[in-house]
Amino acid sequence: MRIHFIAIGGSAMHNLAIALHQKGYQITGSDDTIHDPSKSRLEKKGLLPESFGWFPEKITNELDAVILGMHAKIDNPELIKAQDLGLKIYSYPEFLYEQSKHKTRVVIGGSHGKTTITSMILHVLNYHEKEVDYMVGAQLEGFDTMVHLTEENDFIVLEGDEYLSSPIDRRPKFHLYQPNIALLSGVAWDHINVFPTFENYIEQFQVFTDSLVNGGIMVYNEEDETVKRIVENSTNSIKKYPYNLPEYFIEDGVTYLKTTEGDLPLEVFGDHNLQNIAGAKWICQHMGIDEEDFYEAIMSFKGASKRLEKIAERNSSVIFKDFAHSPSKVKATTTAVKDQFKNKKLIACLELHTYSSLNADFLSEYKDTLDKADEAVVFYSPHAVKIKQLEEVTEKQITDAFKRDDLVVYTNPIQFKDYLLKKELKDSVLLLMSSGNYGGLNFDDIKNLLES
Template identity: 65%
Template sequence: MNTHFIAIGGSAMHNLAIALKDKGYQVTGSDDAIFEPSKSRLEKKGILPQEMGWFPEKITSDIDAVILGMHAHQDNPELAKAKELGLKIYSYPEFLYEQSKTKTRVVIAGSHGKTTITSMILHVLNFHQKDVDYMVGAQLEGFDCMVKLTQDNDFMVLEGDEYLSSPIDLRSKFLLYQPNIALMSGIAWDHINVFKTFDDYIEQFRRFVASITPGGVLVYNEEDAEVVKVVETAENYFRKIPYKTPEYEINNGQVYLKTEMGDIPLSVFGAHNLLNLEGARHICHTLGIMDEDFYDAIMSFKGASKRLEKVEREDKGILYKDFAHAPSKVKAAVKAFCEQFKNEKKYGFLELHTYSSLNPVFLEQYDHAMDGLEEAIVFYSEDALKIKRMDPISPDLIKEKFKNENLKVFTNAEELHAYWETLDKTNGVFLMMSSGNFGGLDLTK
């Protein structure tokens, strides 16, 4: 099969391109900018574009599938040529469905926790040498690529994202997968630039539940009121399996899961991760993994990349980084950190740089998000606001919305870095929350 990727350099797109190359497909692609690690990984497979830019002449009638990434625009010249030739144009999720429509599809959805839950499931299956196809949004230990596609596997595990599918397909990604087995971890308003109201956002999850195949299975978090409402009002037929936070305890910094088989030591911490683990256990059970085998495998799960991930520092200071930027994720990460490190001085740094997180209306969602930390710091770039053509935000407004008078607010990266240099990294514990890099801050030094 001859495939061409428009915007091949994206995190998800380049992994799909690699998976298709490994499957034996002919793969080409274009992009106007490709960064690491995508660049090196594509180069290693021999599918890195020779030059950056868009080249309509690459689009020829012998291409079987054009795969369009979100980074491209509606007026992309390669997209225009593909339309002119009448080629089949797929969004990323649409193509994944085409690759998995004869398989049992397991889709993990939710505003938070979906990457970790998907990662836990794949870790357990890999531990027991159960081969499945998959797509996950984080690099996992023991996995070379975030996407795997085969001819023979019976199951495909998909991380289901509620964001838009492509510039010309404005459906939420997870609406294209039609799951046989699904999980919903939680609903907390996100992507305000696309879903203008909370009800608009919830509607995507209503549609997701409605897309479960007849007689399918939905594993859902019964502790989330919004999830429960969506499940209870669903009109289609599927089997419902609720889950909740399991019993656990912390002894000398070690988390133990309380089970009928005894106390199970874990390599992750935080109530939200224990909740994620319980959801993963139920999904694994539907895939034929017994509890004893699940616990045997999950003990060695160390977390998904950038999800409460410990950073090895030169000075041996204790520092964790987390992808958290949405309010619900920040609150969960801070709560877990404070519970795990009760006796240490706790520093929490949060970078706001997404469209939603910099929107004054959405900032209300961050109320008390940094409570429990001895030192709480929020950073956002005034330059980022200008680039996004957004109005300036005052530090006082940030403090007001976070409902935290002791919050330190930085709007200049150099000033943030100078403050960072004054801190003794071996006297206290540090939680760094961002989907960016705090203006180039090196967390290892």
């Protein structure tokens, strides 16, 4: 097949392009800009466009299909040419479904935890050399790409994102997969620019639950009241398997999971990660991995990239970075780190970077989310607010929203970096939470903060 990618440089898109290239498809693509790691990875495979920009002449009747990325605009000249020619245009999730409609589809959904749970499942399957197709939203240790597609594998494991599919397909991605086996980890309002009310947001997960095939399996976190209500009220003919927080204890900075196989030391920590493990275990069991083999493998799981990722540790100091940005994730991550390191000072830094987090009406959702931190810092860029065409957010609005009088707020990336570089980190944990990079922060500079 000959396939052209419009907006090939995206994290998901370039991984799909590489996966199809490795499957033997002829791949071309365009984008107005491509940054690393996408750029170097596409270049290595010979898939990097010769020039950045949009070139309608690349769109011809010789193409079997076009895959349209969310980054492209509805008036994209390549898209218009493809529409004029009547070519088959797929969104990213729509194409994944086409590639997997004869497989057993396992879809992991939820406002938070879906990347980590998908990663846990893939880690366990890889540990036991069980081959599956997959798509996950983070680079995993031991995996070359975030997407893997074959003709022969029976299962495909998909991270189910609730964001929109493409500029011309406004359905949430996870509505398109029609799972045989699914998981819902939790529901906490996000993507306010697309789902303006919590009720509208919840509805997307109800549709997802009802999209399971007849006789399908739904694994769900019964400790999340919204998830519990959605799944247990569903009239879809599916089997329902609840999970909750397993028993554990912390000793000398290590979390141990209590199991029938004994007390198992884990590389990850925090109630949210332990809940994730419980959900991943159910999914793996439905995929043929027994409980004993699951526990053997999960002990070596170190986490998904940027999900409570330890980037430096020396003597009495530790530095983590985490993708947390929505209120529920910020609270869960901050609480987990403090509980794990009770005797250390926790310095929690949060960048408000997404549409939702920079929306003045949404800010109140962050109330009390940083309370567990001994020192709390929020960074945001007024320039980012302008780019996203949002109303200006003031430092007072942020301080009032978090309900923390000693909150430190930075809007200048240089001043924020200076603050970090002058920080004394003895007997401390530095937690950097963001889906961005604090206005260009070099994390290698931060690693050098630790004492010799």
